[in-house]
Amino acid sequence: xxxxxxxxPVDVAAxxxxxxxxHVFVLTPDLMQEGIGDTNxxxxxKRIMDHGATIGxxxxxxxxxxxxxDRVATIxxxxxxxxxxxxxxxxxxxxxxxxxxxxxxxxxxxxVVPNWHFEHIHRDVLPALGDKGxxxxxxxxxxxxxxRRYFTPREG
Numbered sequence: 001x002x003x004x005x006x007x008x009p010v011d012v013a014a015x016x017x018x019x020x021x022x023h024v025f026v027l028t029p030d031l032m033q034e035g036i037g038d039t040n041x042x043x044x045x046k047r048i049m050d051h052g053a054t055i056g057x058x059x060x061x062x063x064x065x066x067x068x069x070d071r072v073a074t075i076x077x078x079x080x081x082x083x084x085x086x087x088x089x090x091x092x093x094x095x096x097x098x099x100x101x102x103x104x105x106x107x108x109x110x111x112v113v114p115n116w117h118f119e120h121i122h123r124d125v126l127p128a129l130g131d132k133g134x135x136x137x138x139x140x141x142x143x144x145x146x147x148r149r150y151f152t153p154r155e156g
Contacts, residue, residue, distance in 0.1 A: 038066040040074040042081075049078075049086040054150050057142075058090040060125055061116030068115065072125060075142075076132035084138040088146050091121050 038059060039045065045055060057075055060068055078087060093116050100109040109116070115124065126139055 040070050042077060049083055054086050054088055054146060056088045056090060058092050060091050061093055061120050062113050068125060072128045072132060076129060076134055079134050079138050084141050087142050089142040093117050
């Protein structure tokens with residue numbers, strides 16, 4: 001069995017212990033939008049949440065798609081409008097990414113996306129959200145409570 005990567009198929013046995021991360025969207029056609037993962041379109045995001053979905057805000061760091069400042073502003077407005085219970089904050093930095101294999105490419109990654117690392121959320125994003133009026137209670141909801149509710153199996 002293999003896993004497809006940007007460098008081609010990799011045998012699963014060669015991966016070792018691996019945590020896989022994948023963006024999977026199962027939406028009805030009326031909720032689909034190009035670039036859904038990188039939008040600040042408040043009406044569109046609210047419409048998705050109003051249909052019962054929890055949105056994941058997780059591509060902090062690669063600012064070429066959607067800057068950290070814009071993501072923070074979007075989350076702050078959604079929180080202000082009562083949507084904090086339907087937002088999950090996370091990040092998709094990785095220990096290794098095969099887009100940037102080898103020392104030269106790792107150095108390039110550091111130059112191109114310097115905030116794409118494990119500390120960015122806690123060091124930069126959470127303080128910026130606090131500056132926008134997002135409370136510790138709301139941050140705990142987005143980091144702990146909402147993911148727990150999402151991943152807790154329903155009885156019955």
